[in-house]
Amino acid sequence: MAACTVGSYWMNHVSLCYSCLLKRRCIFSKLRSIHWKSIYQSRCRLQGVNLIHTSLPLIQEGVIAAAQTTFRGESSQFNRQLVLGIETSCDDTGAAVIDDTGKVLGEALRSQKKVHIRYGGIIPPVAQRLHEQNICQVVNEALEKAKVTVGDLNAVATTVKPGLPLSLAVGTKYGKNLALSEGKPFIPIHHMEAHALTVRMIKEVEFPFLVLLVSGGHSLLVVAHSLDRWSIIGQTIDDAPGEALDKGARRLKLRNIPECASMSGGQAIEYLASKGDPHTYEFPTPMGKYRDCSFSFAGLKHCLEKLIRKLEKEYEVEGGNIIPPVKDVCASFQYAITKHLVRQTQRAMVYADIRSLLPKENQTLVMSGGVACNHYIQTALQKLCDYTGYQLLCPPPKLCTDNGIMIAWNGMERWKAKRGVLYDKEDIEAVDFLAK
Numbered sequence: 001m002a003a004c005t006v007g008s009y010w011m012n013h014v015s016l017c018y019s020c021l022l023k024r025r026c027i028f029s030k031l032r033s034i035h036w037k038s039i040y041q042s043r044c045r046l047q048g049v050n051l052i053h054t055s056l057p058l059i060q061e062g063v064i065a066a067a068q069t070t071f072r073g074e075s076s077q078f079n080r081q082l083v084l085g086i087e088t089s090c091d092d093t094g095a096a097v098i099d100d101t102g103k104v105l106g107e108a109l110r111s112q113k114k115v116h117i118r119y120g121g122i123i124p125p126v127a128q129r130l131h132e133q134n135i136c137q138v139v140n141e142a143l144e145k146a147k148v149t150v151g152d153l154n155a156v157a158t159t160v161k162p163g164l165p166l167s168l169a170v171g172t173k174y175g176k177n178l179a180l181s182e183g184k185p186f187i188p189i190h191h192m193e194a195h196a197l198t199v200r201m202i203k204e205v206e207f208p209f210l211v212l213l214v215s216g217g218h219s220l221l222v223v224a225h226s227l228d229r230w231s232i233i234g235q236t237i238d239d240a241p242g243e244a245l246d247k248g249a250r251r252l253k254l255r256n257i258p259e260c261a262s263m264s265g266g267q268a269i270e271y272l273a274s275k276g277d278p279h280t281y282e283f284p285t286p287m288g289k290y291r292d293c294s295f296s297f298a299g300l301k302h303c304l305e306k307l308i309r310k311l312e313k314e315y316e317v318e319g320g321n322i323i324p325p326v327k328d329v330c331a332s333f334q335y336a337i338t339k340h341l342v343r344q345t346q347r348a349m350v351y352a353d354i355r356s357l358l359p360k361e362n363q364t365l366v367m368s369g370g371v372a373c374n375h376y377i378q379t380a381l382q383k384l385c386d387y388t389g390y391q392l393l394c395p396p397p398k399l400c401t402d403n404g405i406m407i408a409w410n411g412m413e414r415w416k417a418k419r420g421v422l423y424d425k426e427d428i429e430a431v432d433f434l435a436k
């Protein structure tokens with residue numbers, strides 16, 4: 001099996017720091033002054049230094065004055081780096097302001113879950129309208145909670161791929177316009193990379209590590225080599241596990257059970273499965289004939305559909321009524337999904353070992369994405385990790401599902417490393433969203 005590398009960001013700007021400005025090593029011709037003017041302006045404002053930007057030497061003077069103030073250590077506020085993150089890839093409108101230590105200063109999230117549960121699934125134009133209605137308020141709420149203005153930010157990071165095109169379009173347009181109008185650098189974010197790296201906000205996890213990304217749209221096993229170098233070693237050939245859980249929950253009409261009415265499909269199945277017997281119904285093993293790390297959930301979904309039809313007939317269930325053995329069905333379905341995830345993850349560990357993709361010591365498996373909230377799956381993977389000697393890390397549920405914090409954090413990591421940060425107006429304008 002060939003490992004392929006994805007996620008190629010590259011730097012197209014000469015990065016500048018204050019010490020290099022002082023030493024006059026900067027290539028001023030590469031500066032598009034509008035961004036830097038406003039960055040210096042807001043920093044100088046914080047320091048009470050007057051910055052007059054009528055000519056380059058004066059910009060330099062202002063910066064030097066501000067830098068000298070910092071070197072005297074008079075303000076920690078001045079050193080603080082701030083990134084705003086914006087997320088609209090699916091059905092959550094999220095925004096957050098984060099500092100360079102990973103501290104969340106302000107956060108806001110509007111979930112569209114209740115609306116989509118009512119419609120029986122995400123309807124893209126509805127998701128787009130709700131994002132448009134909420135985005136301004138969500139961003140302002142995050143900024144207000146953080147007690148900062150856009151002028152105080154170092155950069156604006158926004159999810160531009162992958163996701164629902166109509167949803168991505170809203171955030172991408174808003175984030176780009178905000179950055180351009182305020183003269184801020186823009187950082188385009190890959191949604192799945194952000195899921196995979198959220199864990200580094202909580203714990204210092206060294207590269208490389210193995211990641212299992214499981215959400216409503218993806219099922220991926222990847223080795224994270226660095227911020228922007230990834231090897232995909234397994235992915236789904238059809239549905240994602242979250243998709244199978246959501247469709248299964250819909251078919252089981254779980255929203256008609258009052259306790260489950262406001263839960264996502266995955267959450268509802270986990271909740272009911274905890275009261276059922278996972279060995280009541282048997283599901284086939286997906287990809288049984290293959291020896292790679294690919295996933296497939298469509299077969300399990302079809303088997304569930306067949307089972308529900310059989311049970312509905314047997315129990316003479318009609319309309320919006322629920323089949324009596326619903327808890328056992330949920331438990332058995334969750335067990336089948338878990339077994340498949342664990343089996344392929346174990347293969348990925350073997351593959352990573354054969355290919356020496358991970359260090360021999362301190363091997364780490366990170367699980368992230370919405371499905372990673374599932375405790376049953378977490379427990380099963382923990383057992384695998386105990387057996388193979390990996391440490392399992394999983395962000396808290398709030399950070400596993402879509403949110404603005406993970407985008408802000410990925411933006412901050414990129415800002416600090418100066419990777420994939422866009423400064424030029426033309427470069428920012430040229431950014432487009434990408435569904436796949």
Ligand code: KG4
Binds near residue numbers: 215243
């Ligand atoms: O990452 P996410 O918020 O959005 C996508 O990028 O897709 O993941 C949403 C998915 C949904 O399919 C939802 O049913 C699933 O995560 N999910 C869960 C749980 N909570 C959310 N799946 C299993 N168990 C859960 N507790």
Ligand code: ZN
Binds near residue numbers: 195
């Ligand atoms: Zn997601």
